[in-house]
Amino acid sequence: MSGCNCSGSCSSGSCSSGSCSGGSCSSGSYDNTLPPGMLAAYNLDQETADGILVYIETDGKALHPAVKGILGKAKEISSGRVFGIMFAGVSGKMLYDEIFSYGVDTLYHMRNSAVKEFQPPTFADAMADVSHRIGPASILFAATPQGRELAPLVAARLGAGLTADCTELEAEGRKLIMRRPALGGNILATIECDTFPQMATVRPGTFPDPIPEIGRKGTSFSRPYKATMEKRIVSKDTVDDDDDIGNARILISLGNGIRNRSTVDLAHRIAKKLGASVSCTRALVDKGWMPYSAQVGQSGRTVSPDLYIAFGISGSVQHMAGLRAERIVSVNKDRNAPINAVADKVIVGDADSILRSMLESLEE
């Protein structure tokens, strides 16, 4: 996996002239991958593969919340050791105790002071290398944007089967039995791999956080890795965390039944007064009324609030796929909107004017 670090040198001008067009620029790396399915260097010993390796996603300071539950589950079902792999700087050492307390036996702390950001192919190369060394029976990732990008890169390097977005995991000895919902949660598919390692990404929030075993010890290896393929970052922007719909307990959610753009502002003002966040369906993102980060559904975020108030949301299969609320209240003109079938309470009425009245009474 070398020869593809084009950063900076590959201008689009030279690309069109052909010097960097697929065949030539990256021909060096094809030797590693051809013929397909024959990634011999990484083939794991099928007889001895054991234990579970978990990708520990961090922001450099803390574990991603979705990782904890996966570590707990890995501890519960692993027939062998639980391995963790974490890419972090020196400060990563602060996390060791916490990681061990969730059941990790062996932690690979991957270090390269030159790599500052999440670099998928580089991380994947390093992870494939570690996997080859330890030979796990299974490898798990949280199905976060990072995990969903990294897992397939590792799977292709290992020639391994990968199941996306699992909501149930079971083990029969070394064998991993994976379940994932499909078609908007209306069916549940049970999937098995036919080689080791068996790989899966796990939908965030699927497994409860384990009770940490304070003082539990493990082994840590600090391991350098090579930067193989990097992307050059021009700028970075973080959306305000206050509005993170993923963690919100109360969501005021807006759908295509909202007729006026001004209603979106009303909803934000109401949310502020009620300590809620505002989410939406894809329709409103497409209209440019709401940012993508507020979109609930198959192509957006999965949310699990205590209360989800759906204003003018019909409840398409795609939207419902991202919704796992304790209680759903639907405000809709259409008594027969699909969302009403799963709602606890339905108010048959006009979403725009009801939101307006809500703000009026809150401001009184």
Added chain:
Amino acid sequence: MKIIVLVKQVPDPNLVTISENGHLQRENVPSMMDPFGMMALQHALTLKKNIGAHVTAITMGPPQAEDMMRRCLEYGVDEAVLLTDRAFAGADTLATARTLGCYIKSRKFDYVFCGMQATDGDTAQLPPELSAILGINIYSYVSKVRIDDPLVMTQIYDDNSLEIEACCPAVVSFLRPPEDPIVLPSMKDFMDARKKSVDTLNAWMVGVPPGSMGSKGSRTHVVRIDTVTKPKKDTEYIDGSDSKSAATILIGEVKG
């Protein structure tokens, strides 16, 4: 600049419904181009319009997918390629990536554009797997492309957005359509496309090794499918024609 766009034919998700006994009804459901693949196509066409990129659309699918490839020609792609063979059937994402990768390696390109995921599987695994098989970089969840040298793309990771220099060659997976997409082909485009044809290739012509395609080349297998039966809820219906009282009820919901 040469761009390969991967598109996929999927059953119209709005018309797949669940019957009362929980069965999935997809018979007679018309198929459509997956919306995420469509975004990738629109980004490629925007680059074609603005900087004269050469665009090739590729799909792996049943023979009926030719209709979709024809539509790609009408949208103005320079070439449309359909990889179709019984031997491709039952492929998981890895086997699909290997089959597509095997063909793409025979082509010259700067970028492979694809949707972040397809609405029929939502695995989002194909683009990274393909990039690994091609041995090139991957830029996932791209929402914006700015023309520069090289192209500058905006990636979205949950609450972070990242502007990157998108050096080629690379696989790019798209999350959002371009801001001012090509709307629809014109009647003239439609007639012009009738003079072009879709290249149809089978496994032998692509040269995929038998063990790495279709269900044989797949490392994952679906062993069971269960229908999820959701318990019927006792939904309380309230007349909300008086928005004042409806508002009071809702505020009560929140405040407990």
Added chain:
Amino acid sequence: MIDFVPDPNSPYLIDECKIRGNAERVVIPDDESELSSVVKEANRTGTNITISGLRTGLCGGSVPLGGILVSMERFSSMIGIGKDGEGYFLRVQPCVTIDEIVRSVQLKRIEGFSDITPNACSEFRSDKRKFFYPVDPTEMRGSIGGNISANASGARTFKYGPTRNWVKSLRVMLADGNIIRIERGEHISNGRHFDVTIDDVHLEFDIPNYDFNRSVKNATGLYCHEDMDLIDLIIGSEGILGIIVEADLRLTEWHPLISNIIFMPDDQSAISLIDDLRHDTIVEPEFIEYFDKGSVDLIRRTCLTDPTILRPPGYECSAVFMDMSMDNDVESRFERLFELVRKNGGDPGRSWTGYDQNDRKRMFAFRHSVPKSIFDYVASLKDGIPAINKMGTDMSVPEEHNLEMMSFYDSILKEHGLEYVIFGHMGNCHPHVEIILKDMEDLTKAKEAYGILAQRAFEFGGSPSAEHGIGKLKRDYIRMVYGTEGISEIRNVKSAFDPNNILNRGNIVE
């Protein structure tokens, strides 16, 4: 059965024309026997019954003026499929929506349907051909009962005619609570006299002496002509003769269509392209719709805040929206179409084309975005939600008077100082002129202009109410078109069916 006293704000007391009525009771029967008992009781006490479906009407047909409001919402089952010499037909209850009909026929989703004729369901399911119900009334959430009562039409009426053409039989509950089945072709009047006995019910009456204008798209008053079919009298009668409890609808074979939106340099060239297309035997358009420059501009404005609507091109243009068959002749159709477009000063490259279900859906959404664009426009002027925003005309004229009528719209509306846009069913010479109401003063002026326009449409041999019906809002046109004589003749027909005048009092005639 649900029976309650409605709140004054109840949604049961209003329809899409936004006129609010009143009722002492709202009754929601579960089945025919419950409906029958309500009707019988009302007939005994002489109480007005207003029948309501899904309340998508535009003329107040389902708005109650006192008495009992009977909502048919629980009559919402698809019953079955049958087949006879003319092909398949679908049997439905009246509150099935058009959308449900379209979907179940298109996708052949007919689980739980009964065989109306032996083995019809399995034959339909295994039939290689695709079928469809060809009336496309724009509002897909409306009920079929409402569509039949108003004889709804739409863009596709250009080729397939209105709802009337697709109703094979009806079961109708009369004011005494008895139900009769009326099969098309079985009960024909002798001249203008009906003398029929159906299921022990005897009906004898004369139909009005006027001839219902069948030369243009028309929804003004009772349909009648010599030697007419009884079923046609019920269709479009807005519920004043009986309550539809079941309907058999004809289906027709579906064929692939290609939709085109053609951008023409100006209104004149677009209208003249439509004139060329209307009877062209090579292109054979299935419908033709028109957008004047003002409507395209309004849509362009709305696209700034709602990119889900197809954005019109950046250059100034009017537009023609037409469908044609996508068969083996599609190339010669296009060649001819290109020729006509060029002849009228257009460019075939300045167009959109689509045949895939979703692309066509987007094109139809573009068409339907005109009313919303007007709403947005008026809202932006007022910086808030406007109480009134537009008044739309619904007048058709014979083809030879179309151009005169178009320029008459222009001169009258300009004279009244009103802003307006024109779009709609130009293939049928039935454009919708949308008068933009910025304030109450505009409303007064628009009402006056509307009367003048309707009068002129009638004088041209057209219809002042071409598809929305009469309901309670447009009764003046009955007087305009049929005179006092006509009104009393319509009343006579009503008394033959409903001697105590309990059904939908106030619709068509007072």
